Amino acid sequence: MTNLALFDLLSNTGVLAFNMQGLITAAAIVGGVGLIIGILLGLAAKVFEVEVDERELIVRDLLPGNNCGGCGYPGCDGLAKAIAAGEAPVSGCPVASAEIHAKIGEVMGTEAIESERNVAFVKCNGTCDKTNVKYHYTGTPDCKKISTVPGNGEKTCIYGCMGYGSCVRACAFDAIHVVNGIAVVDKEKCVACGKCITACPNDLIEFVPVSSTCKVQCNSKDKGKDVNAACSVGCIGCMMCVKVCESDAVTVTNNLAHIDYSKCTHCGKCAEKCPRKIITIA
Known part of the structure; x- marks a missing residue:
C-alpha cells in the first residue's frame, strides 16, 4: 500500500469517528432536553392539577349523553358538574328516567324529587283547511328564512305555524312533526329540551305540564x-x-x-x- 493510500484510509477513518462522536453528542443533548422537559411538565401537572369530584364522573356516566341542553346547562358534562357541586337537582336531566334520577340520588346521598315534567305545545290550530294564504311560497323550506319574506310568510295569519319544519329539524328526539300544515308535538317523546322553541321564529311553542x-x-x-x-x-x-x-x-x-x-x-x-x-x- 502506498503512503498516499494509507493516508486516505486514515483520514476517512478519522472523519467517520468524528461524525459518530457528533451524532452521539447530539442524541445525548436531545435526550437530556427531553428528560428535563418531561420532568418540568410532570411538576407543572402536579402544581396546576384540578381536582375532579369522583361523584361528577359517576353522575356523568349515568346521564344519557344527549347533550340537548334541556337541563339549562351546557351539555351533560355541565349538568354533572352542577349536580356534584350541589347547584342542580339530581333529577335535573329531562331526558333521564326516574330510575336514573334515583341512581344519581344514591351517588349524591339524597332523594330524587320528581316534579311533573313539561312538554312542548304548539299554540296553533290553523291547518291548511282553516287558514287563508296571501301567496304561494316556492323558496327554501325553512321557517326562519320564510319569516324574512314580506308579510312574514305565505299565510294570512302572521302569528301562526308556517309549517316548514324548522322545529322538526331542531328536535333530536323525533317528537315533533308537521301535520296538515302545522307542527304537532308527540308528548310521549318530548323531553322539553327547548330546541323547538328556539327554532320557531313566531314564538308559538311553549312548555305546558304534561297533565x-x-x-x-x-x-x-x-x-x-x-x-x-x-x-x-x-x-x-x-x-x-x-x-x-x-x-x-x-x-x-x-x-x-x-x-x-x-x-x-x-x-x-x-x-x-x-x-x-x-x-x-x-
Whole structure:
C-alpha cells in the first residue's frame, strides 16, 4: 500500500469517528432536553392539577349523553358538574328516567324529587283547511328564512305555524312533526329540551305540564275582525272563557286567551264555552 493510500484510509477513518462522536453528542443533548422537559411538565401537572369530584364522573356516566341542553346547562358534562357541586337537582336531566334520577340520588346521598315534567305545545290550530294564504311560497323550506319574506310568510295569519319544519329539524328526539300544515308535538317523546322553541321564529311553542288537558291553540294578537279574515279557528278575545272559569285560571291579554296551569282544575268549561273551539281538551 502506498503512503498516499494509507493516508486516505486514515483520514476517512478519522472523519467517520468524528461524525459518530457528533451524532452521539447530539442524541445525548436531545435526550437530556427531553428528560428535563418531561420532568418540568410532570411538576407543572402536579402544581396546576384540578381536582375532579369522583361523584361528577359517576353522575356523568349515568346521564344519557344527549347533550340537548334541556337541563339549562351546557351539555351533560355541565349538568354533572352542577349536580356534584350541589347547584342542580339530581333529577335535573329531562331526558333521564326516574330510575336514573334515583341512581344519581344514591351517588349524591339524597332523594330524587320528581316534579311533573313539561312538554312542548304548539299554540296553533290553523291547518291548511282553516287558514287563508296571501301567496304561494316556492323558496327554501325553512321557517326562519320564510319569516324574512314580506308579510312574514305565505299565510294570512302572521302569528301562526308556517309549517316548514324548522322545529322538526331542531328536535333530536323525533317528537315533533308537521301535520296538515302545522307542527304537532308527540308528548310521549318530548323531553322539553327547548330546541323547538328556539327554532320557531313566531314564538308559538311553549312548555305546558304534561297533565294539562285544556290548552289555548292560538297565538294571534289581532282583534276579532282581523282574526276572522285570516283564520276560521283563531281567538277573537271574546272573554267567554274568562267568564265561565271558576278558578280564575283564564285571562285574556292582547286579544288572546291564556291559561294559568297552577290554577287550572281541568274542568273543561272554558273549552266548552269557546265559540271558536280554540281551547282544546285532551
